[in-house]
Amino acid sequence: MVNGAKRVLVFDSGVGGLSVFDAIAASGHAFDLDYAADNAWLPYGLKTDEQLRVRVPALLSRLVEQWAPDAVVVACNTASTIALEPVRAALSVPVVGVVPPIKPAAAQTRTGVIGLLATPATVQRAYTDDLIAQFASDKRVIRFGSAALVEAAERKLRGEKAQQSAITEAIDGLFSAPGGDQLDVVALACTHFPLLAAELAAVAPRPCLWMDSGEAIARRLVHVLIAQEGPSRVQRAAFTSADSARASLRAFKARGFSDFSHIVEAPNFQIAPFDDASSA
Ligand code: DGL
DSSP states (O other), rough: TTTOEEEEEEEEESTTHHHHHHHHHHTOOOOOEEEEGGGGGGGGSSSSSSHHHHHHHHHHHHHHHHHSEEEEEEEEEEHHHHHHHHHHHHHHEEEEEEOOTHHHHHHHHHSSSEEEEEEEHHHTOHHHHHHHHHHHSEEEEEEOOOOOHHHHHHHHHHSSOOHHHHHHHHEEEEEEETTTGGOOOOEOOOTTTOOOOOHHHHSSSOOOOESSHHEEEEEEEEEEEEEEEESOEEEEESSOHHHHHHHHHHHHTTTTEEEEEEEEEETTTTEOOTTTTTGG
16 A cells, blocks of 8 residues: 555446546545446446445445445446435445536536436436536536446447447437537536547537546545545456456456456355456
8 A cells, every 4th residue: 555545445337437437546646446346236227226225335335344445436326316325324434426517517518508418317316306406407408318328338348349329329319309409518427428438429410528527526535535645556346247347357457457356245245256357
């Protein structure tokens, strides 16, 4: 551990949290960074609110017991918009959640029309309605929910080609909606989607601003942990499905991870050795 470095656990359903991890790693602050993905349950965007309110706190409290981070980043909008309260109640360390970037998108639009691209769960959450009412009540917000884009990002990070149909469908859903011809800012309210920013921009009918929450989360974390300046160090990554993680390991290795574990669900989310990590 770098002297004085704070240990941070970044959590998502899959590889999406890597977009937040990247912003934290680039923040210039001394963090020891661990990553956990509940990829056995991917996609969270198709789970019920109740399922997530039970699963996410149970899993995170076991990870915190075993890895003892100084803070947890719930790098998943779908979980943050429904389960932050039970997660905070279950954990003894600070929890930083992801907020759909509606406020900065509303501040940046010149036309008054913003897009909100998220999972099917996040687009229809009361939390999202409240953010829009609070920060974008004088704007037109075009919402589009896509689980297919989550899978497209997973595929891209496995080194496969992201499904073009998922990208085209999302762009059509935003730009062909009423008012879509005026759209100039898109809030990427799923952490998987910044990983596809280039693909989305390539298909969009005109240039627009694609906003995500990564840098805001990194700033929040520095503030919450009173982090020192210095290099971050990449530590461990763990997955609830070792089998599906295997195909994505190159994306983790490219970020400096070399220590991989399997979170064994039964009986109680035990972190166990992940064999065959070198096969990716
Ligand atoms: N990356 C997650 C988010 O920010 C969700 C992906 C999923 O549906 O599992 O919403």
